[in-house]
Amino acid sequence: MRLLWLLAARDLRQAWASGGLWLPVAFLLLVASLYPFAVGPDATILRRTGGGMIWIAALLASLLPVDRLVAPDADAGILDQIALRGIGEEMLVSARLLAHWLGFGPPLMIATLPAAALLKLDGATTATLELGLLTGTPALAALGLLVATLTAGLRSSGALAGLLALPLAVPLLIFGAGTLGDGSGAALKFLGAASLLLVAITPIAGGAAIRAGRD
Numbered sequence: 001m002r003l004l005w006l007l008a009a010r011d012l013r014q015a016w017a018s019g020g021l022w023l024p025v026a027f028l029l030l031v032a033s034l035y036p037f038a039v040g041p042d043a044t045i046l047r048r049t050g051g052g053m054i055w056i057a058a059l060l061a062s063l064l065p066v067d068r069l070v071a072p073d074a075d076a077g078i079l080d081q082i083a084l085r086g087i088g089e090e091m092l093v094s095a096r097l098l099a100h101w102l103g104f105g106p107p108l109m110i111a112t113l114p115a116a117a118l119l120k121l122d123g124a125t126t127a128t129l130e131l132g133l134l135t136g137t138p139a140l141a142a143l144g145l146l147v148a149t150l151t152a153g154l155r156s157s158g159a160l161a162g163l164l165a166l167p168l169a170v171p172l173l174i175f176g177a178g179t180l181g182d183g184s185g186a187a188l189k190f191l192g193a194a195s196l197l198l199v200a201i202t203p204i205a206g207g208a209a210i211r212a213g214r215d
Contacts, residue, residue: 011095011096011103024103024107025107025108027057027061028057028111028115032054032118035119046121047119050121051177054116054129058137058140059173061104061108062137063162066144066145066147066165069145089210090207091203093149097145097203097206101138104137104141105137109133109137112130112133132179135188136176136194136195139199140172142198142199143202144165146205146209147165149209150206152209152210172194175188175194
């Protein structure tokens with residue numbers, strides 16, 4: 001567990017030094033600022049569609065750092081050096097998943113508060129939106145990292161990873177946006193199940209992809 005936190009802290013420091021931690025927050029706030037200009041200032045329309053727009057922005061924001069999650073370290077030989085130190089690929093992917101989520105999940109949830117105010121969302125809708133993001137952002141992080149490991153050795157891996165991740169993220173988007181109008185809580189349960197599944201399989205599948213790329 002200590003090794004997991006040390007690897008995650010290293011990835012977070014690198015993301016902070018490169019300024020990558022601010023990209024999802026800036027992206028979400030920029031989209032929330034521009035959206036009223038596109039649909040008009042009608043508060044009713046903004047309240048009805050704003051939550052879904054934030055989910056779309058969260059999905060796209062999670063893909064912004066995909067091109068630097070695995071490919072730069074693979075090209076620089078850092079992944080090989082970590083393997084030579086006896087650290088398994090599954091542990092490495094788990095640490096990177098933790099760092100990736102910490103780098104964009106909580107900041108995105110904080111940025112959702114001013115974004116909700118811009119979109120005229122009421123307190124109950126904002127609370128439901130935050131709960132959905134808390135449940136769904138680990139799945140978005142896992143999906144982005146999994147696709148990054150699969151495309152790490154390919155040319156234009158960042159663009160390719162985005163193209164692969166977007167169709168796979170559609171169920172997460174459906175369940176996430178569905179939590180806003182689902183009084184039974186079924187959408188949130190499906191979102192939680194999908195999040196648990198992706199978080200569980202990403203270290204295994206991602207580790208196997210890194211080993212396959214090395215061979």
